[in-house]
Amino acid sequence: xxxxxxxxxxxxxxxxxxxxxxLTAATPRxxxxxxxxxxxxxxxxxxxxxxxxxxxxxxxxxxxxxxxYPGGGVDPRDDDHLVRWSGPSLETWAARLGVGTVxxxxxxxxxxxxxTYEEAGVLLAGPTADTVVGDTTGSGWESDRAALVARELxxxxxxxxxxxxxxxxxxxAWARWITPEFEPRRYDTWFFVAVLPEGQSARNASTExxxxxxxxxxxxxxxxxxxxxxxxxxxxxTLRALTPYRRAADALDAAASQDLTPVxxxxxxxxxxxxxxxxxxxxxxxxxxxADAPGATGGGQA
Numbered sequence: 639x640x641x642x643x644x645x646x647x648x649x650x651x652x653x654x655x656x657x658x659x660x661l662t663a664a665t666p667r668x669x670x671x672x673x674x675x676x677x678x679x680x681x682x683x684x685x686x687x688x689x690x691x692x693x694x695x696x697x698x699x700x701x702x703x704x705x706x707y708p709g710g711g712v713d714p715r716d717d718d719h720l721v722r723w724s725g726p727s728l729e730t731w732a733a734r735l736g737v738g739t740v741x742x743x744x745x746x747x748x749x750x751x752x753x754t755y756e757e758a759g760v761l762l763a764g765p766t767a768d769t770v771v772g773d774t775t776g777s778g779w780e781s782d783r784a785a786l787v788a789r790e791l792x793x794x795x796x797x798x799x800x801x802x803x804x805x806x807x808x809x810x811a812w813a814r815w816i817t818p819e820f821e822p823r824r825y826d827t828w829f830f831v832a833v834l835p836e837g838q839s840a841r842n843a844s845t846e847x848x849x850x851x852x853x854x855x856x857x858x859x860x861x862x863x864x865x866x867x868x869x870x871x872x873x874x875x876t877l878r879a880l881t882p883y884r885r886a887a888d889a890l891d892a893a894a895s896q897d898l899t900p901v902x903x904x905x906x907x908x909x910x911x912x913x914x915x916x917x918x919x920x921x922x923x924x925x926x927x928x929a930d931a932p933g934a935t936g937g938g939q940a
Contacts, residue, residue, distance in 0.1 A: 642862040643922065644704045644870045650912065650926050652820035653905050666816055666824035668742075670750035671709025673812065673876060674760060675886035676834040678854060686854050687886040689877070690758060690840045692847035704868045705858070708757035708844070709750070711825065716748035717741040718794035724767035725807030734811050735828060736898055747806050750830045752793045756786055757844035762809065762832060763802040770805060772837030783843065808832055810893020812879070815872040818903040826900070829876050831893050833886045855880040871922040872901070 655661035674690040691705045721744060728740035737743050755761045755774070764770040774783075782799070785791035797804060809830045817824040834840065842850040855877040861867035862874055869877075879896070883889040904915045912926040 642865050642868045643874070643924075644868055645924065649818075649820065649914075652822075653912065656820045657905075661820065663819035664822060664824045666826040668712040668746060668749070669710060669825040669827040670712065670746050670753060671707045671827055671829055672750050672754045672809070673707050673829065673831045673880065674754065674758060674834055674840060675831060675880075675889055676852065677886050686856065686881070686884055687889060688852040688854055689858070689880065690760075690834075691851055691853060691858065692757065692842065692844060693849040693851075694846055695848045704870055704873070706870070706873055707829075708754050708760075709827070710753040710757070712745045712749040713752070713789065713793070715792040715794065716752065717745040718792055720794040720798065721748060722794075722797050722803040724803045724805055725809075731806065734898070736814070736900075746828050747809065748793050748804065750809060750828070751804055751806075752786060754832070756783060757847070758840040758850070759783065759843045760834060760838050760840050761802075762805050762835065763797060763800075764805055765802060767803055767805075770808070770835040770838075771802065772835070774838060787845075808835070808890075810890050810896075811898055812893050812896045813872065813876055814898045814900045815875075816900050816902045818905075820905070827872070828898075829872065831880075831889050833890055871916055871919060874922070875901075875916075875919050 652661060656663065675687040676690075678686055678688050689707070691707060693705050694702055723744070726734075728743050731747055732738070732740050732743035735743050735746055737746065751762045759774055761771055761774050782791065782796055786793065786796055809832050811828060812831045813829040814827065815829070816826050840850070840852070858867060859874065859877050859881070862869050880889055883892065901916055901918065904917060906913050906915070914922075914924040914926065916922045
């Protein structure tokens with residue numbers, strides 16, 4: 639493989655099983671992930687924001703060793719009506735995210751804000767609708783964060799305890815990707831963009847990551863193209879979409895114009911070989927050698 643595209647070796651066998659009816663596609667779990675941005679340092683050779691990325695531990699069952707953004711699955715309590723809310727209405731968010739109810743919209747947005755705090759220590763909330771907390775460090779904050787991770791505390795309870803309002807206006811919905819049908823762990827994931835609040839700092843607060851970095855999207859893509867940084871297609875695609883912006887605020891402003899049509903991989907037979915294709919993202923098209931393709935025999939080239 640000439641780049642760092644994440645491609646599990648067991649995929650061909652799973653695709654065969656799905657095609658033959660031996661494997662039933664799992665229902666994807668809703669999830670949210672956040673591309674947290676900050677403006678680059680003045681001494682950088684070229685303008686552009688940095689993005690906060692984490693490297694998933696190699697022991698992780700899903701995408702081990704891959705670079706990604708803070709995020710995770712929706713918690714059943716993320717749609718709690720007691721969540722203190724500011725920013726666009728839930729009706730507006732439901733329309734933007736393409737979900738049927740305001741409760742679903744709230745759950746996805748809450749998951750994005752909660753997971754960013756759980757995994758990066760950054761909180762998109764404030765005492766009022768037009769303020770944001772400036773410091774989330776200290777034993778008290780860490781105790782609450784640990785309780786959220788352990789699901790001993792709901793996000794609504796956390797916000798209420800701290801007398802904070804969720805700032806949904808600090809988020810912009812950017813993309814939506816769904817894990818392939820042949821993966822046993824599937825996610826319907828909304829990608830958001832946000833700017834690091836003034837006074838706060840990101841850190842590696844996740845037990846699922848062994849490293850975190852602030853990196854320019856172009857530099858991350860260079861590492862991917864050289865095969866040095868392992869990434870999944872959604873991560874690469876969203877990094878490429880960030881490269882035109884000179885400031886973090888510019889990217890946040892551009893979120894409203896991004897296409898949220900769900901991206902789901904297609905698998906088909908072509909000339910005796912299996913072809914994997916992500917619609918609208920042809921760079922990820924993968925030709926599996928015919929020896930690995932469902933129903934194929936003999937050799938071949940990718």
